[in-house]
Amino acid sequence: EEQLVESGGNLVQPGGSLRLSCAASGFTFRNYWMSWVRQAPGKGLEWVAIINDDGGKKYYLDSVKGRFTISRDNAKSSLHLQMDSLRVEDTAVYYCGREEYGGPDYWGQGTLVTVSS
Amino acid sequence: DVVMTQSPLSLPVTLGQPASISCKSSQSLVHSGGNTYLSWFQQRPGQSPRRLIYKVSNRDSGVPDRFSGSGSGTDFTLKISRVETEDVGFYYCLQGTHWPKTFGQGTKVEIK
Numbered sequence: 001e002e003q004l005v006e007s008g009g010n011l012v013q014p015g016g017s018l019r020l021s022c023a024a025s026g027f028t029f030r031n032y033w034m035s036w037v038r039q040a041p042g043k044g045l046e047w048v049a050i051i052n053d054d055g056g057k058k059y060y061l062d063s064v065k066g067r068f069t070i071s072r073d074n075a076k077s078s079l080h081l082q083m084d085s086l087r088v089e090d091t092a093v094y095y096c097g098r099e100e101y102g103g104p105d106y107w108g109q110g111t112l113v114t115v116s117s
Numbered sequence: 118d119v120v121m122t123q124s125p126l127s128l129p130v131t132l133g134q135p136a137s138i139s140c141k142s143s144q145s146l147v148h149s150g151g152n153t154y155l156s157w158f159q160q161r162p163g164q165s166p167r168r169l170i171y172k173v174s175n176r177d178s179g180v181p182d183r184f185s186g187s188g189s190g191t192d193f194t195l196k197i198s199r200v201e202t203e204d205v206g207f208y209y210c211l212q213g214t215h216w217p218k219t220f221g222q223g224t225k226v227e228i229k
Binding site: 035037044045046047050060061062095100101102103104105107108110 | 118152154155156158160165166167168171172175177207209211212213214216217218219220221222223
């Protein structure tokens with residue numbers, strides 16, 4: 001059974017850093033593009049970043065470009081999101097997703113990132 | 118960026134009756150390869166999103182056949198043939214043709 005489990009969310013001060021992780025199981029991780037999607041409290045979904053199957057291609061939402069870095073470790077079936085220079089507006093639940101046919105077909109349970117002083 | 122506009126934003130429905138949600142994009146979603154990457158997602162209260170439909174009209178595994186997707190170009194629709202209690206929640210469209218990917222604002226479906 002396909003499963004994605006996020007971790008690493010926490011309370012952090014503005015300007016701080018966090019590293020999110022997503023552990024994948026139940027499918028051949030190295031064959032799939034993977035993405036991060038976030039949801040601010042009480043708001044809708046916002047696509048954040050995506051990485052191709054071998055890690056050679058990465059695309060970002062403009063507002064996180066230069067601050068967030070998506071990466072993956074295919075040997076460990078894990079996806080990461082390094083978040084630097086965090087802002088209050090980055091506060092959200094962050095979901096990882098397995099990409100298929102233009103969108104995530106499997107989602108994790110999410111991890112909460114709170115940016116506040 | 119491609120703007121995805123959903124309507125209505127709130128949809129009260131009677132159990133057993135049909136429901137329809139519209140999603141319009143600011144640009145054509147036809148990819149250079151010929152596919153149209155428009156998906157629909159359901160998010161029940163307190164849960165992660167779940168994909169229902171991909172490439173406009175293809176149902177994901179395990180999705181009841183009362184859910185259907187249609188449309189082309191810039192104009193898309195999600196239909197629920199007979200609304201059930203478990204269908205309550207938010208519904209989002211997503212375009213995956215252009216970078217960055219963009220979601221619609223969401224439509225809240227509730228029982229009258």
